[in-house]
Structure formats: structure tokens, C-alpha cells
Amino acid sequence: MADxxxxxxxxxxxxxxxxxxxxxxVDFLISGTFDYRVFIMFVLMVIVVIWGIVDWRSNYVLIRQKENELRLYQNYLIPLEELVKEIRAKQHEFDNHLNAILNMHLTIDNYEELVAKQSEYITEIAREDDSRKYLPLLKISDKILAGFIYSKIVRAPEYVQTDIRVWNKEIVSGISEHHLIEIVGTLIDNAYEACTEEKNQVLIEIDSQNDKLIFTIKNQVENIGLGEISHFFEKGFSTKEDGKKHGLGLYNAKMLVNRYHGEITVGMEKIEERKFISFVVVI
Structure with missing residues (x-):
């Protein structure tokens, strides 16, 4: 029988x-044949039925949550597997590059020229191999989060430069996976939407302390006043020109964080003379 x-x-x-x-x-009351023992029996039956409904509802919510988490596994482990395949495919290229560097001395006799050529060659390889900077994502224990972040990065505008830093690979948090993805997705989307070709730096940091996930995202911005920042989590507030279509993402993210007794903060900081807005979630 179908579910x-x-x-x-x-x-x-x-x-x-x-x-x-x-x-x-009602019939017993109208007919005058009401018996308190029968009434107690019916009350007990009603309680059992109500308890069954509540129990079914709680189980249904749990099943739906598990189905959502399974869907997340299916959706976001694939991008992570693609990253692994890409890195493995480039392993052969790396071996060829290594042999080329080791054998440069066969064609270059001058020591200074040899060092310069090797340095130039290595720099060019590092510049072309973008996948290596995403290696920290492979180290964290939460593979759904890793796959989701990677899927967001590869879909970002080409001019956006994303830097990943992982301080603790063992991610521990009490939040459900699909709610975590919703919060992180909102913050990443906002960061990428705020980027321009001139202000294109995004920094993502992942840490875990005291059985809580610490997710930080920073994006390069123009001048933003403290008064404006203080309204970021208000319902309906938006810095975008078409504000009527926005203003719910950060509000909803904060509501989810509060549901799990977490904390989300926003602030400004300067990194190498560049201004960044920083969102930190502890949950």
C-alpha cells in the first residue's frame, strides 16, 4: 500500500x-442514559486518538526532515565528487610539470637563469590551477556543507575571487542540515550579489568550537554606515535598488539562528587597506 x-x-x-x-x-446526554463510566471510557478513547494524531504528526515532520537531508546529500555531494575528480585528473598533469621543472637544468646552463625559469614556470602553474584553492573544503567532516559551498563558488560571477580557510575540519553543530544550508546560502548569495568587478573579494572561514559551527563570510564593499548595518536583520530592509523584492533573506536567516539558540552578527573590518563587511554565525 502506498504511503x-x-x-x-x-x-x-x-x-x-x-x-x-x-x-x-451527546446521545447519552439527550436520552438521559448518561453513565460517567461510559464517559470516562470515551474520554480515554479520545485521548488515545488525539495522542495518535500528535504522534503521527511528529513522525511525519521527522520523516520530512530526513527526506530533505537525503535530498541535500544527493544534490550537494555531486559537486564535491566533481572537485575530487578534477583534482585527480590534474595529478597526471602535475607529474608532467614536476618532470619539466626537474629537467630544466639539461637545457639551461646558467644558474640564475635556471632559478628564474623554474620560478616563472611554478608561478604560472599555480595561477592556472584554481581547483587547488578549494582543497580545504575536502577536509571538513560535513560533506553536504562542503559540496554546497563549492556549488555556490563555481556558479559565482567570473570576476568574483573567493578564498576558503578551514580552521577545524571536524564540524559539530546542533542545527539540522537543511536549515544550515538555508542560512549559509543566504549569506553567500548576499556576498556575491554585493560584489562588483572592482570590489570582488570574498573570504569564507569555517571553524568549530565547543560543539558549535562558526561560519564567517566577508565581502569587499564600499563605505557602509553603522546605522545602515544596524538594520540588516530587520524584516523588509534591503540595500538593493529593487528593495521590494528583497529584505527577507537575512531576517529569515536570523530567525532560524535564533530557533537553534545561536548567534549571528555583522560588522565592518579592514584587511590590507580594503574594507570588508563580515557576517559571523555561531550555531
Missing amino acids: WVRKFLYRIFCVTALMVSVYLI
Whole structure:
């Protein structure tokens, strides 16, 4: 029997039982044959039915949560697997580059020229191999979070430069996976939307302390006043020109963080003479 059929039949049974119970009690009262023992029996039956409904509802919510988490695994482990495949594919290229560097002395006799050529060659390889800077994501224990962040990075505008730093690879948090993805997704989307070709730096930091995840994202910005920052988590507030379509992301993210008794803060900081806005989630 299909799952939806079982759910439907169970609901019909509960509603019917309640209706019969109410009908019999009313009938007893009208006919004058009311017996408190029968009433107690019906009350107990009603309690059992109500308890069954509540229990079914709680189980249904749990099942839906597990289904959402399974969907997250399916959606965001694939990008991570693609990163692994890309790195493995480049392993052969790396071996070739290494051989080329080791054998440069066969064609270059001058020591200073050899060092300069090797340095130039290595610099060029590092510049072309963008996948290596995402290696920290492979180290963290939360593979769904890693795959999700990587999927966001590869879909970001080409001019955006993202730097990843992982301070603790063992990620521990009490928040459900799909709510964590919702919060992190909102912060990453906001950071990328705020970037321009001139202000294009984004820094993501992942840490875990005292059984809590610490997620930090910073993006380069123009001047933003403290008064404006203080309104970021208000419902309907937006710095975008089409503000009517925005202003709920950060508000919803804060509501989710509060639900899990976490903390989300925003501030400004200067890194190498560049101004960044910083969001920190501890949950």
C-alpha cells in the first residue's frame, strides 16, 4: 500500500472515531442514559486518538526532515565528487610539470637563469590551477556543507575571487542540515550579489568550537554606515535598488539562528587597506 494511502486512511479513522465519540456522548446526554463510566471510557478513547494524531504528526515532520537531508546529500555531494575528480585528473598533469621543472637544468646552463625559469614556470602553474584553492573544503567532516559551498563558488560571477580557510575540519553543530544550508546560502548569495568587478573579494572561514559551527563570510564593499548595518536583520530592509523584492533573506536567516539558540552578527573590518563587511554565525 502506498504511503499516501496509509496516511489518508489513518486520518479518516481518527476523524471518524472523534465524530462517533462526540455523537455517542451527546446521545447519552439527550436520552438521559448518561453513565460517567461510559464517559470516562470515551474520554480515554479520545485521548488515545488525539495522542495518535500528535504522534503521527511528529513522525511525519521527522520523516520530512530526513527526506530533505537525503535530498541535500544527493544534490550537494555531486559537486564535491566533481572537485575530487578534477583534482585527480590534474595529478597526471602535475607529474608532467614536476618532470619539466626537474629537467630544466639539461637545457639551461646558467644558474640564475635556471632559478628564474623554474620560478616563472611554478608561478604560472599555480595561477592556472584554481581547483587547488578549494582543497580545504575536502577536509571538513560535513560533506553536504562542503559540496554546497563549492556549488555556490563555481556558479559565482567570473570576476568574483573567493578564498576558503578551514580552521577545524571536524564540524559539530546542533542545527539540522537543511536549515544550515538555508542560512549559509543566504549569506553567500548576499556576498556575491554585493560584489562588483572592482570590489570582488570574498573570504569564507569555517571553524568549530565547543560543539558549535562558526561560519564567517566577508565581502569587499564600499563605505557602509553603522546605522545602515544596524538594520540588516530587520524584516523588509534591503540595500538593493529593487528593495521590494528583497529584505527577507537575512531576517529569515536570523530567525532560524535564533530557533537553534545561536548567534549571528555583522560588522565592518579592514584587511590590507580594503574594507570588508563580515557576517559571523555561531550555531
